[in-house]
Amino acid sequence: MNPLPALARLGFDTGRLGFTLRTCFAACLALLAAWALGLEHPQWSAMTVFASAQPARNMLLEKAFFRGVGTLAGTAVGVVLMLLSGGLPLPVMLGLALWVGLCAFAGNLLRGFVSYGALIAGFSAAMVVLLDIGHPDHVLLLAMDRLLTVLTGIVTALVVGLLFAPKEGEDAVAGEARQLAIRVLRQLTSLLSGTRPGAEEQRQTLRQLALLDEALEPHGAGSLRSRRSARSIRSLISALVSALVWLRTAPETLRAEPVGKLLEQAAGALEGAAPVTEILPLLEQAADLASEHPPLRDAILRLEAAAKERIGVSDGEIRPARIEHPVILHRDWVGARQAALRAGGIMLGLGTLWVVTGWQAGALLLLGTSVMVTLFSTWENPALIMRKVLVGQACGALAALACRWLVWPHATSELELVLMLMPFIMLGALPMAHRRTMLGSIDYCMALLLLSQPALPLKGDLAGTVFTALAVVSAPLLTLIAFRTIFPTDARQRLQVLAGMMLRELQDLCSAPEAALRAATWRARLNHRLLRLVRLSQQAGERAGTQEDGGIAVFAVGMAVLRLRAMLAETDLAPATAHAIRLALARIANAAEQPGRAVQALDELASRLDEAGRGEAESLRAASRALAAQASFFQDQGGRPDAAAGAPG
Template identity: 90%
Template sequence: MNALPALIRLGFDTGRLGFTLRTCFAACLALLVARALGLEHPQWSAMTVFASAQPARNMLVEKAFFRGVGTLVGTAVGVLLMLLSGGQPLPVMLGLALWVGLCAFAGNLLRGFVSYGALIAGFSAAMVVLLDIGHPDHILLLAADRLLTVLTGILTALVVGLLLAPKEGEDAVASEARQLAIRVLRQLTTLLSGTKPGAEEQRQILRQLALLDEALEPHGAGSLRSRRSARSIRSLISALVSTLVWLRAAPDTLRVEPVRQLLAQAADALEAGAPVAEVLPLLERAADLSAEHPPLQDAILRLEAAAKERVGVSDGEVRPARIEHPVILHRDWVGARQAALRAGGIMLGLGTIWVVTGWQAGALLLLGTSVMVTLFSTWENPALIMRKVLVGQACGALAALACRWLVWPLATSELELVLMLMPFIMLGALPMAHRRTMLGSIDYCMALLLLSQPALPLKGDLASTVFTALAVVSAPFLTLIAFRTIFPTDARQRLQVLAGMMLKELQDLCSAPEAALRAATWRARLNHRLLRLVRLSQQAGERVGTAEDGGVAVFAVGMAVLRLRAMLAEADLAPATTHAVRLALARIANATQQPARAVQALDELAGRFDEIGRGEAESMRAASRALAAQASFFTQSGAAVSAG
């Protein structure tokens, strides 16, 4: 009874400890099953368990599925490389470098477990090619053995996980979305009562929305219903972000009592746990009554549309959600291109050394590098995690040497080899559950298993096994150097690139005549980019409000640009007004160089619109205020715009 407090005091995450013990047990079971099936490398099945493990069932099912798909694709590519090259090292190495680079590119563009599947396809091909380079005539049998080995690990992880793992509680994510919607509605009611809501509260809501968006990938895993739920919540998040952006630049004197009362009733109903369907009529009436204030009406209409989409997957409804607004996610094209060049380049360099020297252990070095240079490229700070991976693999290599030379010589059968390896595997559960060592500790198990072939007779002398262990540990060391020197990447660098992408797209909007036709697409993508900007600013340790306020300003200016583009499409627009709009667009496009001139152009447009009775004046003033307040964000990101 007193063990849990003692473990907590020692730094263990007791909730995670059950998961790590379950995972290590499943790895031992997979090792036994693979050995019973007569597979050549049963330890690969145990490694697959560690790679597939997830703490909740829905995440486990989806990860296992995409790992299986990635393995199938990668194995097929590996076989094709061997058949086309005839097993010659040079063409094999060139083809493998190209394939790993392409998979790194795809993995950095995609998200969640789909991204994981793309990365798996990269090093699955390497697993087939590099371990079988001397047997091109048996490639189909060897590839089938590799595939069965991995699938055995996947199925074992699935069975153990489905029997013992808890189901992910989706109510937590949906409840958080509801609470944030209530807070945004309260912000609206405060504004409509004649009081300007606090900017700090809006920043806090935006930061929590960014965290919620990050949690949606695991929430949407495992079933079509979960995926629809995640998509509808993402639509709600997008509507809430749009509302927060408008609130930041809304006029201080706006007072619309009937609308305020309806929104207050909607917030009260949500807080009392009312079904979303009961809140819809309140939002519909509020939208009707706000017709004289187009920006306010637009914000309420978006909230109403998001609520309609939630009805299909909440409150026990059986009909699917109807997505009225696009959900478009940010794609890091710059990071993907850099990851591809980095992965392909290091594979090409190490592969050349391997081909020229004929170093036998070089295949293991290349295999380990192909895993790490792809899998960890999607992390916000890959160099930081690689230091922990290096420590974990070094410990795993030492454990493998201890097992090989101190324990295995006592074995009299291959079954005993497998059983003797299991305590070393189970030992990994402790560092995997400790707060200081959980990052990188799984690599202890990976290196241990990679270096432990439970087959008699035992092969190699002490010097050769030590040399092989050093080759395995060299992979994270060289990958660490690559992440530090080839397109160095961390949260701050990703933040700068993302800010540049947002401003570059703003420039493109200013010069694109068809911008008004893709307003919904642009708005949805910028919503998600703003959330990523907020999250990256937190991870980079930026001063609170700096990046998010800049992102909000880009959004506000972008909305003004879309309204101006829509005006230019009007057939009866006066020539003088057309000229003024085009001038303003040109100056906004140059806002990274001369923000003051863009502010002046927006103010002049607002005055002109007031004179001719155009409702766009309020949007122009909001954009002007946002740009003036965040001029430094625009100018400091100018270099990133040019680079993009």
């Protein structure tokens, strides 16, 4: 009888269950291997398996690599801290707090498994420093033991994963990108043929592009070819976003049926899985026919360039794709700074308290806090996940106490201790595969292992082990309080900061004479920020369309600003036109306070350029319409100077 349907009815993700069972089995193997090697804390090897596990091979390879690099870097820093301080507690804690803060800062700026490696480096130093702070003369041996412990877990996770885990399929992500490209091309065709696509249809396309962008990190993991594929797909996503922005701001009366027919042919070729080389001529012809409409022509040229970048990736060749337009990702400088201050401050405060009180279990509290205050700072809503982590760790602590006082007293050898711990580890596979307990269930295993040292003779009394368990469980509790009180962070707050950064950069463009030289960089970064804005607005539960439309308006106005800056660089520009441009730029820079005046300035300048026969008038009118429709978005962000403040992208 197949038990999977019954498990599915009970809420288990039967597809994930194989992965969780495999992970727990690998953790048991790592525990046994580390004990056999004579490592001081074999249970940490099992913890490393849980930290490194991934359901697909390419993701497992990349995560294991950056886990190893981060561990090596953190271990080296821990050794240096111990040697420079001579093992004196206060200097060590000061250095550790600074290092953990720096790693939290880097981890929040970087993306994917590179970010993970930076965060690992933070608490890997804590593993070296905290548990033997009074013995600096043994620090090299200690560091080697910690490093070998982690590497044993990484190797075990890799071996088991590579044997049993499936490879992430590239076709799913590339196929989704193809379908979205077809959809955008057909929306362009509809508009150019006289039928404007609905705003909600375009918003839905933008949301799916944002989801696809999120999926690119795992898609690009594990090999150089996968990374090149992800890079070229990200370039395509950026071009599709630009096309959608043009769609939303295009004139109502625009008709260009010959261009639309070519785009429809390109969509049909894509749908028929035609090679890129058959699609490029259609896009080239469409761009030539759209020469009377510069914004439309620019959008088509970007699609053509993105299609070229798939050559060498989609056709199986090994040469890298050539990137004609930069792909620049959004970096949350504000969130990174707050994460660094939060992590460093907590480590310094708790570390000082530990040094002053001499509480023996304080080292475990600090170690757990260093992990959680860094790793979870990159989540959109860290306080929410910390509640689940707290429950998981509490269950793990109870399981560790049960193992220590009910099971282990019957053991007659250390091997029996190791074997008796394994059923408690395997038990974690079930909550890890259940939809309601999936988040936080891995922390059951982490707390269980952190509190279970399989060594004879068994040490401590019941009261002491209970207090140690409470210290471990206090780490997620304190981290939860920190995330709620020190720079409180959730999807809504990140959304406000991001929208403020977009508006601030628009204002900077208005006042920067060299803005035209940075046009490609600004546009690429804003493309990605718009996608992040869409995802955050969904996660924050914002009313559909509110933030997306505001972000599109910022993009449209920004494109107009870049065109105006390029005009100011012309040597034969009429003085009166130059004066009107400078006036419009000044009013756009002040659009958060007086959007109506910026709209008026754009309309007046567009009329002047029409009289002069300039093609930029269409872009200015698009910006004017977008700004008028989203004036409240600009005013809302203008009222949050704290959200707008931050470092550039």
